[in-house]
Amino acid sequence: MMRHFGLLTCLAAGTCLFSPSVMAEPVALLHARLVDGTGAAAKPDMTIIIDHGQIVSIGQAPESGVRTLDLHGKTVMPALISDHSHVGLVDGMTTASRNYTRAIILAALEQYRRYGVLTVTALGLNKSPLFDQLRREQHQGVNPGADLFGVDQGIGAPGGMPPEAMVDKMGHDQIFRPHTPQEARQAVDRMADEGTDFVKIWLDDLHLTNPAKPPLPLLGAPVWQAAMAEAHKRHLRVAVHIHDLDLAHQALAHGADILAHGVRDKPVDTALITQLRTTGAWYIPTLSLDESTYYFAEHPEVLSQSVVYDAMSPALRDTVADKNWRKSTLAKPASAAAHGALAMNERNLLALYRGGVHIGFGTDSGATPLRLPGFAEHRELVLLVQAGLTPLQAINLATQQAAALLGLQDRGVLAVGKRADLLVIDGAPDRTISDIDLISQVWQRGTPVSDGLVPKGKTP
């Protein structure tokens, strides 16, 4: 009992929030409601024994002498995994190349962790060698924060996506913009040599996202197809940024492995479902991306919730509190377009889910000041349920399926032999998905690393 108390004291004091090595001594979590990530219904009153960072037993009573933690009334579920985020782009209200620093990236990875996201995939616009170095360090647990995977730079269009204006002074160290198939192959080879996890290609003219502006030039088909072929030659999977159904079809026809966003211009057809199913390609809807365009302008009252307030920079809080900013944001054609895009995205997600397509979990968090690391993932869960999934199905996407997209066998579900990357929640997110905001403990590799989002004094 003293040791149990000691653990919580350690958390309350704000120390012991980071341990580079796993806890050597076993611990038993008692009387927990277990949501294991597979989509199975919650199991009441479970005992989870953790040793050396892994789950070694579920369901059995603890051996005598094992340190215990009573989680009566709480739900334990796997940590969340993002298949589509970005790091090092945003600082306050700026999105700029100069923000790609170790300090800014590690602060974001700590924020993801506090919000229960323990694995983050930064899908392009990363500078090597810093990104490659940080990935290695996060894999080894050298720094506090989420584990990190991703795409080094990625392949954009000359004069097109991702727009130069989106990330100020973004140079060739952050994005390749090949003009020829030969340049595209060289760009892929460079990323492959640096050890990228995937290749990313942007196929979007942004005309429906920014209806007030002229469409951006697209990558030439021979160029992006050469990049895709070269990636596969180097045994790398290709994630493609798409918005429109036609380009989604084209990308899949040439071997795209992951559609990194949902189709938002028109309803998906049976041909797309068949393409996704026969190729086994993944689909990441990123529902909260479009919602982020208007959400805080429409709902400034959420600033009073600590789960929102704490996720924001002081500069963003000031912005959201500014009536003129809210008014001008909501008047923009892009906000109206985003409402339509979200509705279409939700409808398509449900059709593809019911069609048996592999669905991943991502948000594009970290790509703009309005897509908040960690909070965006909580909104994504809520929107998946709004789209028609059950809370258990949404959680399954954000855990087991998200890990499967990344090819990670060691996480995503709570089962014997898996990493003890888990969340303790003062609620039941499998019944009420917004209870994901009630994280009271985050455990990473078997060690409590954060006292989560519930104000102190409420833990047992």
Ligand SMILES: [Zn+2]
């Ligand atoms: Zn993105």
